[in-house]
Amino acid sequence: NYKKGLKDYYKNYFPIGVAVNMAALKGADSALIVHEFNSVTPENDMKMGPIHPKENEYNWKNADAIVDFAVKHHIKIRGHNLLWHNQAPGWMFKNADGSEVSKEVLLKRLKDHITTVVNHYKGKIYAWDVVNEAIDDDSTKFMRNSMWYKICGDDFIPKAFEYAHAADPKAALYYNDYNSEHPAKREHIYKLLKSLVDAKVPITGVGMQGHWKLNDPTPELLRKALDEYSSLGLKIQITELDITIRMPRSRPANLNTQANAANANLLPVPDAGFTPELEQKQAAQYKMVFDIFRQYKNVITGVTFWNLSDKYSWLDSRGGGLAGGAAAGQTSSRTVRKAYPLLFD
């Protein structure tokens, strides 16, 4: 019954996006996408493993279907992603005899992959997440010790941006990561971004994923991150916004293992459903972050929700979205703690 969608209310600010999978491209879900959103991100179908399962085989089917849907409905498209430690195909890092590839071979394969994929969607994808989650969560470390890093050192990051830029000079190129507003990780991401900017690597901006909680981030931390990243002259997109209702609570004194220590204050509350109290807290957190996004409209160039509605959220299979699964207090792998993280149910 609503005449206007989110995208219309936000037309003087930035595109409002949504992560989509194939299931959402039909029926009521597709109508909801078209009504509310003017940007889409394929949730999985452009990742390296799904789209490039074998060295000489690309699987364009799902990604093409999402792109065709978006083009037909005049919806912008963010590509996600060109390089990640997860959902990367095993063959990428191995020679025919099973041994590990050299740096030269891996960079050649990366170049082939990025050139082929970016070129396939040239002119249709306005922004790419080029490198995803390369910074370590451990604040005593810097780069994540992924296969990319193990084999290439940190060279793979500037190279990935250069390959993408060469394939489509008009596409905006982003570095994308989570917990990017938490001080220790923020400083590391800032340091990486600054080195790229200083080296004149073709990077447009930073994607702050935005997998958030009812009390996290605070407005101060969110503003600080937006200020720091934009001080580098970079644009910012919120790329994967969801706010779980699994409110962190204090760790009971008897839980004192190392795994739990890492997740102090991150124990999930029991699933009592989506109560009015939780709904109100979630609305307040959504309001807070969007109030800030609007104040930063000169640097924020897009806000994307990580999926269309609660039924599709990736968080439900992860204890409602708290890092660490079992370590975060999930008692059994069969425990489902629903996250109710999105605007639509």
Ligand code: XIL
């Ligand atoms: C998630 C998808 O939502 C899941 O369906 C998939 O099983 C795993 O990946 N950071 C990212 C996204 O950059 O690609 C992830 O998406 C969520 C975390």
